[in-house]
Amino acid sequence: MTKKERFLAVSLKLINEKGFKATTIRDIASSLNCEVANIYNYIDSKQSLLETYLFGISNEFHSAVDTIIDSNISSEKKLRLIIRTHIDLMVKKPYELALLVNEWRNLKEPKLGTFVAERNTYEDKVKTVIKQGMEQGVFKVLDLEIATFTFLSTLRWLHDKNSEHPVQMNPIEIERQISTFVFSGISKK
Amino acid sequence: MTKKERFLAVSLKLINEKGFKATTIRDIASSLNCEVANIYNYIDSKQSLLETYLFGISNEFHSAVDTIIDSNISSEKKLRLIIRTHIDLMVKKPYELALLVNEWRNLKEPKLGTFVAERNTYEDKVKTVIKQGMEQGVFKVLDLEIATFTFLSTLRWLHDKNSEHPVQMNPIEIERQISTFVFSGISKK
DNA sequence: TATTTACGTGAACGTTTGTTCATGTAAATA
DNA sequence: TATTTACATGAACAAACGTTCACGTAAATA
Known part of the structure; x- marks a missing residue:
């Protein structure tokens, strides 16, 4: 599983639990144990x-x-x-x-x-x-x-x-x- | 229809169109043609x-x-x-x-x-x-x-x-x- | 008349948001 | 070896958010 795939899976789960609007980029970064700016290596x-x-x-x-x-x-x-x-x-x-x-x-x-x-x-x-x-x-x-x-x-x-x-x-x-x-x-x- | 009833009706409609999180107090105030702070005369x-x-x-x-x-x-x-x-x-x-x-x-x-x-x-x-x-x-x-x-x-x-x-x-x-x-x-x- | 109540105003607050930036590192590629 | 690629970092930004504040007005109530 590549880093990007892991990111996509974690994001999907989070968005499901909290809703899209309530899920912040910082939430995702936190779940991924990475920095916020890093997310933008995967998505626009x-x-x-x-x-x-x-x-x-x-x-x-x-x-x-x-x-x-x-x-x-x-x-x-x-x-x-x-x-x-x-x-x-x-x-x-x-x-x-x-x-x-x-x-x-x-x-x-x-x-x-x-x-x-x-x-x-x-x-x-x-x-x-x-x-x-x-x-x-x-x-x-x-x-x-x-x-x-x-x-x-x-x-x-x-x-x-x-x-x-x-x-x-x-x-x-x-x-x-x-x-x-x-x-x-x-x-x- | 009292002012508060009108407020409740307008809010309800807006929340339905845009979603709760996407509907801001400023949106509601704008639809109501009143000031933002005014909203808090109706709700906590x-x-x-x-x-x-x-x-x-x-x-x-x-x-x-x-x-x-x-x-x-x-x-x-x-x-x-x-x-x-x-x-x-x-x-x-x-x-x-x-x-x-x-x-x-x-x-x-x-x-x-x-x-x-x-x-x-x-x-x-x-x-x-x-x-x-x-x-x-x-x-x-x-x-x-x-x-x-x-x-x-x-x-x-x-x-x-x-x-x-x-x-x-x-x-x-x-x-x-x-x-x-x-x-x-x-x-x- | 005096006083409470309901409604209205504009500016300001502290926080959180998505996004960008300059910079860095380590591995793959040429 | 030189250079591109993928990933990482922390600070900073501007915008948007819910909420509060001090103040004002006009009508209902006492």
Whole structure:
């Protein structure tokens, strides 16, 4: 692990614990046992640090969902794979995922606009999958907006709870539980 | 509307747009067309302002859910009423609801601890309703943690989307859509 | 009328913030 | 060996922050 990688990891953890605005360069330097000025050997500015994290994880979601959409499988299977993608990223990159939820507001224009646009595009991709499922008679015909965002919010649970007391279950079992909820709801029969 | 009420409303809106840390006392004064020092005729500190908002809305959720739990109705009906409560609060107090989601991290100890405890208690109350439904054979027997937080995340959607482009539907229709999703999922039969 | 209360003002405070600077060292490269 | 590169240092900067101060005004209260 290079010095820069260690710096990136420590910063990410700190920003997650205290929030981006509350995490100072001096905090990071202190955790790293180095001088403040040293940080600027790794980055240009505190803002660019946040941008690196956010656009990095954003791209991961996009490339994953693109592969899913382009594949020749049923809408239900696509939705199932999207669930799986979110779970995998929660397990592999919990801190980056948390930033995506909590800290994107701290971006400044024009990066903020770019980020929001990317996120909207992601939501639209998911929406398309659900829409196709409805048209094919596989999914209930609900309000498309509400269905999509209720679905995405369900997946957001992954981050929230995992960040406070990490889930013990294995990813496959989590996927089974969430898929059950998403596809057939909470009512018995 | 008294001066203090106007101050509280303007602050709330600003904090929602820019975030608590990014909203300065000078921002608030500027929006209010008054001097900075004037703000301190209304509040003791910036922190106390956040505390007022957060514990206020937190109490509203608690008293609503307490009434629901104590009432002599089925588990399904209780869950339906909880959904309705969240929707009503989203419509009536969207800004406070957003703070509850986004800004609670900015509380400082010991208030932070109190808040987190209150929130956990709320989650436990919802969890109890779901647990009873499972025991009575009304709900599927899923992992209780996952079921509860997936459910709560579904309701969180209400805030997220409403804050960006407010939902046009009336509360009753929203409730119908979300209840369908929660109780019977997205799959057609 | 006298006095309290609510609201308003502008300057100043002490701290903390991100960032830069000039300078240094030790290792990799040429 | 000479020179570039990567990392390190401590002091300093200007800006922004929450908060306080002494003072002022006008209306409500006694």
